[in-house]
Amino acid sequence: MNRTNLRVLQRVLAQEAGYADSIDGIHGPRTTAAVERMLAARAASLPDGADRWSARRRAVACLQLACHEHEIDAGAIDGLWGPQTDFAADALAERLRTGEAPVPWREETPADHNPNGWPAEEGVQAAFGAPCEVSRVTVPCPWRLQLAWDMRQSVSGISCHERVVESLARVLQRVHGLYGEARLRELGLHRYGGCYNCRRKRRGTTWSTHAWAVAIDWDPAHNRLAWGRDRARLARPEYEDWWRCWEAEGWVSLGRHRNFDWMHVQAVRI
Numbered sequence: 001m002n003r004t005n006l007r008v009l010q011r012v013l014a015q016e017a018g019y020a021d022s023i024d025g026i027h028g029p030r031t032t033a034a035v036e037r038m039l040a041a042r043a044a045s046l047p048d049g050a051d052r053w054s055a056r057r058r059a060v061a062c063l064q065l066a067c068h069e070h071e072i073d074a075g076a077i078d079g080l081w082g083p084q085t086d087f088a089a090d091a092l093a094e095r096l097r098t099g100e101a102p103v104p105w106r107e108e109t110p111a112d113h114n115p116n117g118w119p120a121e122e123g124v125q126a127a128f129g130a131p132c133e134v135s136r137v138t139v140p141c142p143w144r145l146q147l148a149w150d151m152r153q154s155v156s157g158i159s160c161h162e163r164v165v166e167s168l169a170r171v172l173q174r175v176h177g178l179y180g181e182a183r184l185r186e187l188g189l190h191r192y193g194g195c196y197n198c199r200r201k202r203r204g205t206t207w208s209t210h211a212w213a214v215a216i217d218w219d220p221a222h223n224r225l226a227w228g229r230d231r232a233r234l235a236r237p238e239y240e241d242w243w244r245c246w247e248a249e250g251w252v253s254l255g256r257h258r259n260f261d262w263m264h265v266q267a268v269r270i
């Protein structure tokens with residue numbers, strides 16, 4: 001468990017187990033004592049043998065129990081740190097910070113909402129013209145973007161297909177209004193991964209929707225192509241409103257539809 005997560009645990013211990021020391025993310029004797037008080041009150045929820053676990057493992061188990069008590073699924077109470085616990089700890093931190101339950105991700109396909117009449121994959125050429133020959137316009141972004149692969153470079157706007165300009169501008173305005181500049185940076189949404197790219201799909205020979213400049217990648221380093229919702233940052237609950245802004249305009253997240261390529265959102269229906 002890293003320091004950030006230990007701080008989350010200490011906040012829980014302050015509420016639940018009389019921990020009155022500083023929230024410093026350091027696993028000292030007072031933290032251990034508070035973990036033991038919290039676990040003693042929940043002995044029935046621990047598996048057999050948990051009394052022989054190390055102090056560190058018992059601390060992780062304690063955080064897992066706290067997640068469950070806040071209705072956040074941390075998986076089995078095993079005291080082991082894995083992706084599910086990591087995700088849950090993050091959700092718990094968000095909950096303690098805002099005092100609200102995070103909005104869960106949606107397992108079902110988002111509603112079939114397509115107000116701009118975006119084409120399906122087979123109709124992309126008819127709707128947007130030949131790949132790599134599209135007329136592009138730069139949409140200014142209301143928050144400061146930086147190139148994900150070279151963060152020293154800032155980007156003033158997104159150069160996209162002229163047909164998606166107005167819709168994209170609405171999405172960016174709404175997102176900015178909802179989160180604000182500081183929160184957008186915290187969420188990594190200033191890490192711009194690109195729009196126009198004259199290339200084929202990474203998996204296959206057909207053209208990527210990037211070849212029409214109707215797809216945008218966000219924070220690729222934390223949302224790698226093959227990652228599912230257990231790892232991709234953009235799958236986390238705090239991005240629910242982000243995705244709603246796109247989906248309100250009919251844009252499609254590959255992550256939310258197919259659980260891969262979470263960085264990618266496109267004005268093409270699937």
Ligand SMILES: [Zn+2]
Nearest residue numbers: 215216217264
């Ligand atoms: Zn992409």
